[in-house]
Amino acid sequence: MPHDCRLADGLPGQGAARDDFRADGWFPPALDPAQQAELKAAVQAAPCDAGLELANWSWKVVRQFVQARFGLALSSRSCLNYLHRLGCVVKRPKKRLLKAKADKRAAFVTAYVALCQEAQAQGAKIFFVDEAHFRADVELRAKWVLRGEPALVDTTSPRLGEKATYYSAVCLETGEVEAMSVPGNTNAETSVQFLKQLREQHAEPLMVIWDNGPAHHGPEIREYLTTPDLKLRLVALPGYSPDFNPDEAIWDWIREDVTANTCFDKADKVRNKVDAFFTDLADRAEEVKQRCRRDLQARADALAAKTAEATT
Incomplete structure (x- = not known):
């Protein structure tokens, strides 16, 4: 079940205070491996397939997705970092012609x-x-x-x-x-x-x-x-x-x-x-x-x- 929303950067030394903050000053990633895998799968399709209204994936859409699914509020920088970490890059798409047989x-x-x-x-x-x-x-x-x-x-x-x-x-x-x-x-x-x-x-x-x-x-x-x-x-x-x-x-x-x-x-x-x-x-x-x-x-x-x- 999603827990209370809180700002979680998932980066060392950033983000709001968390219960699991370690003594050495390192924050564990905001998203666990299973959540990261779910995000990676989601960005390979259109946002509407994940129930989001916006047309194209961006850090704002990632933040909406993470908040809706996991109850976490990521910063813009963390959203971009997750996209890069998951192997995503920005490309100008080509049309995939669905009428082609x-x-x-x-x-x-x-x-x-x-x-x-x-x-x-x-x-x-x-x-x-x-x-x-x-x-x-x-x-x-x-x-x-x-x-x-x-x-x-x-x-x-x-x-x-x-x-x-x-x-x-x-x-x-x-x-x-x-x-x-x-x-x-x-x-x-x-x-x-x-x-x-x-x-x-x-x-x-x-x-x-x-x-x-x-x-x-x-x-x-x-x-x-x-x-x-x-x-x-x-x-x-x-x-x-x-x-x-x-x-x-x-x-x-x-x-x-x-x-x-x-x-x-x-x-x-x-x-x-x-x-x-x-x-x-x-x-x-x-x-x-x-x-x-x-x-x-x-x-x-x-x-x-x-x-x-x-x-x-």
């Missing part, structure tokens, strides 16, 4: 292994393709500032239509990157234009892997695929699986190195900077291969190794 993702990993083997046998190139917008307004990212100073970024508040839209394609085997700027939004017609660019720039048979977005379907694409001796195959990623697309890393890279905390005011200025970035990638093939590997490649490598081991 695990069986379809697993099946695609198997298909991708076979696709890589086929491409190697045929001398084909595999390109992962995606599209992205880069707005002229500021895209806020964490930045270093002097302690006590506000982190501010100037903006002229350009309209939403001031944006640069791009297709990009990356080949993990060679580190090659292709890009194409698009006026306005993407659609089946612009997708065909980009496929034609890929076809013109690379003589080898091509395998293009992309998602099932609306710009990747339509009569224009179906007609283009009937081109004689095209030697270009389209492969669809499983639904809700952006983590399987290495080209997503290109967009993250641009947002980190080019557009972060910068107001460009006009789309042309965005385009000039992004174009320069893509031009520079031509001499950074090894870095491209390293940065663009995704969960798909890790799973495929593990599956291929397991299969090879089973056949030996």
Whole structure:
């Protein structure tokens, strides 16, 4: 049963007086091992799962949890210390797409292994393709500032239509990157234009892997695929699986190195900077291969190794 609430820091020499204060001046931890284990389990889920109303774990939520469960009132410092002691760190989360089907993702990993083997046998190139917008307004990212100073970024508040839209394609085997700027939004017609660019720039048979977005379907694409001796195959990623697309890393890279905390005011200025970035990638093939590997490649490598081991 919870006992009377009292301030308990759980740190040497801190906190209010306690009955179990030792002669050597050391306070035993406010939470015993079982209580710490319960707290550790709780912070791995949302606060609402523990019956708390706040949306995200913080020292305040830890204090509410400890007070409600154990009848102890911890200081803010103790709450933070417990989070660190239990192995917790602050990370910016990624979305876990619940609509993604695990069986379809697993099946695609198997298909991708076979696709890589086929491409190697045929001398084909595999390109992962995606599209992205880069707005002229500021895209806020964490930045270093002097302690006590506000982190501010100037903006002229350009309209939403001031944006640069791009297709990009990356080949993990060679580190090659292709890009194409698009006026306005993407659609089946612009997708065909980009496929034609890929076809013109690379003589080898091509395998293009992309998602099932609306710009990747339509009569224009179906007609283009009937081109004689095209030697270009389209492969669809499983639904809700952006983590399987290495080209997503290109967009993250641009947002980190080019557009972060910068107001460009006009789309042309965005385009000039992004174009320069893509031009520079031509001499950074090894870095491209390293940065663009995704969960798909890790799973495929593990599956291929397991299969090879089973056949030996």
